[in-house]
Amino acid sequence: MKKIQLLGATGSIGKQALEIIEEFREQFSLQAVSARNSVKTVLEILSRHEVEMVSMAKKHEETIKRAYPEVAFYALEEDGLETIANTENDTVLLNALVGSVGLPPTLRAIERGKDVLLANKETLVVGGPLIREALETSNSSLIPIDSEHAALRECLRGSDIDDVERLVITASGGSFRNLAKKDLENVTQEDALKHPNWSMGAKITIDSATMMNKVFEIIEAHYLFDMPYEKIEAVLHKESVLHGLVQFNDGNVLAHLGPSDMRIPILSAMQGSKRMPFPTLFDLATLGTLHFEPIDTERYSLFDLGLAVAKQGGLHVVTLNAANEVAVQLFLEEKISFLEIESLIKKALNHYTNDNHLTLEKILEHDRNVRAYVRNFV
Numbered sequence: 001m002k003k004i005q006l007l008g009a010t011g012s013i014g015k016q017a018l019e020i021i022e023e024f025r026e027q028f029s030l031q032a033v034s035a036r037n038s039v040k041t042v043l044e045i046l047s048r049h050e051v052e053m054v055s056m057a058k059k060h061e062e063t064i065k066r067a068y069p070e071v072a073f074y075a076l077e078e079d080g081l082e083t084i085a086n087t088e089n090d091t092v093l094l095n096a097l098v099g100s101v102g103l104p105p106t107l108r109a110i111e112r113g114k115d116v117l118l119a120n121k122e123t124l125v126v127g128g129p130l131i132r133e134a135l136e137t138s139n140s141s142l143i144p145i146d147s148e149h150a151a152l153r154e155c156l157r158g159s160d161i162d163d164v165e166r167l168v169i170t171a172s173g174g175s176f177r178n179l180a181k182k183d184l185e186n187v188t189q190e191d192a193l194k195h196p197n198w199s200m201g202a203k204i205t206i207d208s209a210t211m212m213n214k215v216f217e218i219i220e221a222h223y224l225f226d227m228p229y230e231k232i233e234a235v236l237h238k239e240s241v242l243h244g245l246v247q248f249n250d251g252n253v254l255a256h257l258g259p260s261d262m263r264i265p266i267l268s269a270m271q272g273s274k275r276m277p278f279p280t281l282f283d284l285a286t287l288g289t290l291h292f293e294p295i296d297t298e299r300y301s302l303f304d305l306g307l308a309v310a311k312q313g314g315l316h317v318v319t320l321n322a323a324n325e326v327a328v329q330l331f332l333e334e335k336i337s338f339l340e341i342e343s344l345i346k347k348a349l350n351h352y353t354n355d356n357h358l359t360l361e362k363i364l365e366h367d368r369n370v371r372a373y374v375r376n377f378v
């Protein structure tokens with residue numbers, strides 16, 4: 001029985017991970033959950049599972065303790081996520097948080113020797129070098145849940161990473177892929193949240209529309225597979241059927257195809273080496289034609305900018321991520337327009353200098369400063 005600590009249990013990935021846990025009750029149990037404010041959903045989860053630990057915003061402590069006095073409550077404001085990640089290592093941490101808040105618990109779990117199943121890509125975006133360093137002295141495995149990286153992991157099974165010539169991931173193009181850049185001026189939040197292929201949380205849906213999500217996924221692939229940026233590519237693929245592809249140096253090319261269903265990569269990460277039955281409908285003849293094309297970097301201008309920052313590394317990537325998180329939130333709150341997301345990110349990048357010597361404290365402090373700086377513009 002694998003005991004799962006599910007951070008971000010009330011989100012899109014969190015809920016689908018719960019479906020998998022409930023589908024395979026003999027194999028998985030839920031040991032801990034976290035959320036920020038979705039207290040009703042957390043109470044529902046507690047009614048279905050014998051959870052030992054909960055972390056949420058402090059203001060929900062009384063509600064949780066009144067309904068479930070036997071559950072240990074840890075406030076987010078008092079490093080609750082890290083406390084969960086730091087507990088005994090017969091548990092596995094599934095990180096489905098959104099944003100850079102996911103970095104400290106991931107790092108703590110790896111230092112504790114726990115396996116981490118990672119949906120929270122921002123962990124690697126802001127703290128990739130720290131995570132790689134921690135993995136070198138730990139027994140833990142870091143297993144991706146992001147569909148493209150889960151696909152690459154499947155293609156790489158049994159192969160030597162040194163034999164890889166190129167990693168390719170695909171991008172759907174997001175909710176505005178049929179609009180020209182000039183038509184993005186007045187797009188609404190409601191339209192932006194209508195992703196053509198996937199049903200996901202709000203932040204990643206907006207990141208898909210700006211193509212920032214693909215920048216983050218290239219950074220994620222760089223650290224997960226220890227692959228230079230020059231060997232990682234992204235292509236537009238509007239059907240989201242082919243998720244990742246590996247080209248080997250002997251000419252062989254392996255691609256991973258599958259339905260747009262995040263429960264598949266979630267189960268793949270959770271199941272270990274023995275596959276668990278999870279029937280899905282997948283029929284090439286019904287799919288018909290698949291399309292691939294290069295990313296138009298004038299149309300998706302954040303893509304080149306983001307990649308250039310990624311290649312510089314250091315605190316500049318933290319600036320990119322923090323400015324993006326705040327700008328996306330401001331757009332969702334209808335305080336800025338869609339195109340202003342990019343201009344706010346550029347302002348932050350121009351304002352701060354880079355520093356390639358990273359520590360967790362430095363990252364967290366810089367993250368806070370950039371957030372305050374960007375919020376100040378509105």
Ligand SMILES: NC(=O)c1ccc[n+]([C@@H]2O[C@H](COP(=O)([O-])OP(=O)(O)OC[C@H]3O[C@@H](n4cnc5c(N)ncnc54)[C@H](OP(=O)(O)O)[C@@H]3O)[C@@H](O)[C@H]2O)c1
Pocket residue numbers: 007008009010011012013014034035036037038039076096097098099101119120121122145146147198199200201202203204262
């Ligand atoms: N959704 C997908 O299909 C998908 C696919 C690939 C990768 N990912 C990645 O997976 C991660 C999660 O995405 P998602 O779409 O599931 O996000 P989501 O639906 O927005 O869920 C986020 C979860 O994190 C919690 N949370 C948000 N802000 C927090 C904070 N400051 N402190 C503590 N907890 C916080 C939320 O709690 P509340 O409910 O209380 O706000 C919720 O449980 C992201 O990194 C995303 O890029 C997602």
